[in-house]
Amino acid sequence: MRAFVVVGPGRAEVRDVAPPVPRIGEVVVDVERAGVCGTDAEFYSGHMAYLRSGDAAYPIRIGHEWCGVVSEVGADVDREWLGRRVTGDTMLGCGDCYRCLSGRQHLCADRFEIGIRGGWPGALAERLPVPVRALHPLPDSVDATLGALVEPGGNALRVVEAAGVTPTTRLLVLGPGTIGLLAAQIAAARGAEVHLLGRDEPSLAYARGLGFTHTWRRSNLPADLAFDAVVDATNAAELPGFAVGRVEPGGRVVYIGIAEEPSLVDSRELVLKDVTAVGVLSASGGLSGTIELYATGAVDPRPLVAATVGLSEAADVLAGRRLPEWGAAPKVHVDPRR
Incomplete structure (x- = not known):
């Protein structure tokens, strides 16, 4: 499959990589849309603090604002997830420590962060592995643009x-x-x-x-x-x-x-x-409420998206190069299928 890989400060490429295989407790999602945010830009520029702390290292596959369709499930995962449109939590706690067991898995010292921390691959790719416990189903009224805006x-x-x-x-x-x-x-x-x-x-x-x-x-x-x-x-x-x-x-x-x-x-x-x-660190705890706000139309953030580009254009976006016709809307999305 195709994936966007940041290989060093100011350097990135679209690579052909092995597609993910769902492990126990995981699904694979075919990514419909992924957002690009300031954290992604910091990885591209080399300013991201995790690069200095050792929590992340190049090469890195970024992208943590996403939505898509479940296309594969692990051996122990309910097959009813297949074909469902979903988004998910970025923060993946160990599940066993005091913080995780007290409902603060987003603060787990050993957590992975999708596309950010610990080497978990991100959503600027055609497919993404995700623990089933991190998934949030999306209703039909939440389209791909809204789905990729659930995390922010x-x-x-x-x-x-x-x-x-x-x-x-x-x-x-x-x-x-x-x-x-x-x-x-x-x-x-x-x-x-x-x-x-x-x-x-x-x-x-x-x-x-x-x-x-x-x-x-x-x-x-x-x-x-x-x-x-x-x-x-x-x-x-x-x-x-x-x-x-x-x-x-x-x-x-x-x-x-x-x-x-x-x-x-x-x-x-x-x-x-x-x-x-x-x-406030992360969207954990706010995802379900956000989906409801979008689904009911109480909040419509779609005007915040200036453009949707393909993987090959993501480096320009991360470098701050925008087309004049995009205007002042702050968010850019990536469609990995382009």
Whole structure:
């Protein structure tokens, strides 16, 4: 089968590789669609922290936002899975440690991460092996574009829940990228007043085109505008501290973006303002809820996808080369069958 392989910083190729064979407890999925995200770009550039920690190494087969159809099952797996459209959890815990047994398998010290950690192959390929316990069925109303947006949507849903969003919440989202916009859409669906802060006009204009009328840069964000919760969905080292400074006393700050360098937060400010700060790692726990949001039409993130390309075009996308006609939509999908 064909698979996209990153072989070193700034170097990738489409290779013919052996197709996966399902082991005990696994299925093989024919990939319909896969998303490309910032983590994938960091592997391509060589900046991904796992490359330094030893949790990942070149060559690596990336891709962890995906959907597809189950085409093979392991000997012990119910054959009713065959032919079902699915997506799945990226985080694959060992299943036996304290964290896994207490429902925190996404924090397992020995976890695999599909297309990211431990050498588990990713979804930028025609076929993908997945443990059956990680699968989530997709209803017919969730098409391939939506299916490949379930994983980022699960992250965003967990962010919104961590922020405690209600219809009375005024929420500030830092960063109008994929996760930030998904969090904004989910929060708006819950009735919140959503504000978005970005650093360039094209991304803010795009957000306004989605219906978000409250868009700001730091230079024009009103000093007296109070926010019940702030979400940092950026990789800017200075914004975690900024988020604490802008949230109301007694409010909540949620961090999902990761800066390349340490970011400083003054814990005195957290204490004196009685702020709750929460970090979110992965979509685990948010996938089923996201599928329901998409299936019912409560949230439709399909406009976030600028284009769908083939495997041979993935390197250009990872390098940041975009066609002008794609506009400012933040997400690019890959169809491995092209």
